[in-house]
Amino acid sequence: MTERNGHRAPSIPIVDPYSNADVYYGDGDSLARLRDRRRAFSATLQDFSREDIQGYLGSTPSRRGSHDEPSGQPRKFRIEVDPTLDALLKQEDTDSNMQITIEDIGPKTISVGTAGSSGINRVDVRGTYMLSNLLQELTIAKDYGRKTIILDEARLNENPVSRLSRLIKHSFWKALTRRIDGSNIEVAGKDPKDWTADPRPRIYVPPGAPQQFEYYSNIAKNNPELRLDVIMLDANITPDYVMSLVDKPGLLALAMQTKLNDKTQEEELEGVPFVVPGGRFNELYGWDSYMESLGLIVSDRVDLAKGMVINFCFEIKHYGKILNANRSYYLTRSQPPFLTDMALRVYERIKTEPDALEFLRNAVLAAIKEYYSVWACEPRLDPVTGLSRYRPEGWGVPPETEPSHFLHILQPYADKHGMTFKEFVEAYNTRKVAEPELDEYFMHDRAVRESGHDTSYRLERVCGNLATVDLNSLLYKYEVDIARIIRIHFKDKLNIPVEFRTPLTKDIEFESSAAWDRRARKRKHRMDQCCWDAERGMFFDYDTAKKERTSYETATTFWAMWAGLASPQQAAMMTEKALPRFEAFGGLVSGTEESRGPVGLERPNRQWDYPYGWAPQQMLAWTAFLRYGYQEEAERLAYKWLYMITKAFVDFNGIVVEKYDVTRPIDPHRVDAEYGNQGTNFKGAPREGFGWVNASYVYGLEILNAHMRRALGTITPYETYKKAVSAQEASEAAF
């Protein structure tokens, strides 16, 4: 006990103010773990035990006033969780959305008791950022069942860049991690998109994984309260079969590994972990996973990135492709392919581990199989140009979209057949009515969804015919990566086991790099012919039906630089001519305003068009500019994107969302297009952010220099930062 202001104050526990919530607010176990760790690290730090906080568990005498805590020491507050939460929300959340933001018009100050005075002396917590951090901390403490807490002031006014990075690395990734097995099926099985009257966990197991079928059947039998439905998938996955599952949507099983059960000393199965995007997307996605991996790797979570590569290999083996996502209704479509780059990045980090080369071998074999059987054959391959298109098979209305999504398209057909909207969808999906025009519409719509860019006026009603810059850049990258992997890691001769061959490549016993180098050269040549426009300094999609280059300006043009397909001259022209057309306040827009055209009631905004910006476009562009030596451009774009995210995080209660309106400086998270914005509807504290935006934040920080990071921490707009740096450089030059 110490004397302070006449009160006998109990000694205050010392905990790193920035420790993870489970340590900071956690149970006795985590406190004990912390104590052990602290002992291991420092003999001089004061020990911390549960008893230390017993003295704080009584009720707070409330007295307004004295602001006389000893200076020079970091301040700590003693706070009763429930009453303070109530008072805070009542006073400061004036628009009642359970968040404290710059749009609330409360007094923006609340007094809390100091820990040193046992809560008797009170000081003010002021301003939106600190008050919203207080709300977040109290919300999390309540989640941990805490009634009273000792809270470091440092946790409330933490540098926002450090706070957001810390949350992403230590909380958000955890909250987004899933594994499909008995321990997790209740969480992983949930599908916020489930449209049926009786949503329940359901798992489809491929016939090639009978062990898993037995495993899940036992779980279902032993845990009837789960209502887990276990179904063996047909060996022959056709569009009609997939449509027949429409009333029984379910998860598709993923890879499992064995682990030793400590108690029974027996081996048992556990799911290989993966990260979900967040919001309504609670499954393993194709290209989201790649983007997330970039962030996971810099967050020292290579294990999760590795897990996702292993799960992709499982998907290719059992479902024939990397799926849009592992739900039954996504069985016929894929997403933009990134497997080779992802595997190489993971390999780079694990190469000293004993199974690293085997990991790379499996990944490259799977990528080769995917290349031949998904992307380089019809219907996706255009035999005339040799370029590829997003063009998945499928049938009917995509059931995972929001009910109103196709209303304007389908209602005229329902009227024509004298049916209600619902009756018509049912009749069309079961082929009781035939509408060839609609078939064509949905073929393109499925292609749009396979492209990941759902939806955009660039792709609507035409996507299945487009040899897009994005897809062909990615396939070029596959070709050069595969060549390089075979040459460098497998002595230029990679044996292809029978299970990795396809009907078209059944006689290929081994692969060598030359054929892949040749393919890459050919693709570059064809893209130069079909997609490159030297006058406009950009690559454009090519319409294989009309046999002409399109004119929609898309940020995917920079993927040609990301993949290394653009020549240095093309890269210079793109930097000079194309970049200014896409660069906005918060980074790159997905497409230009001119290409999108006018929008209004009859022609609503599409989420992958101007003025929206998405994490994948930013991340790929940074790497693209760095690859060709345009460091200043890469840094500037990264800074602008991170500035926008940080500012929204500070002003809007820690918000991190799926996409941003990059032309909107004040509230860029406001996106009304299509299904709105994922990540906005949290209560009190954000728990998971959004997968690829989390990744872009920590990945982007790696690109910025220390000076930029500091400027970001003080929410300095790019122009102000740039002016300051230029002034400093000028004065140094003059000196």
Ligand SMILES: OC[C@H]1O[C@H](O[C@H]2O[C@H](CO)[C@@H](O)[C@H](O)[C@H]2O)[C@H](O)[C@@H](O)[C@@H]1O
């Ligand atoms: O349910 C509507 C659509 O939702 C997904 O698309 C969007 O979210 C995905 C996950 O973050 C992302 O990969 C995609 O780029 C987004 O446009 C889904 O992928 C679509 O197939 C689905 O129709």
Ligand SMILES: [Ca+2]
């Ligand atoms: Ca509010």
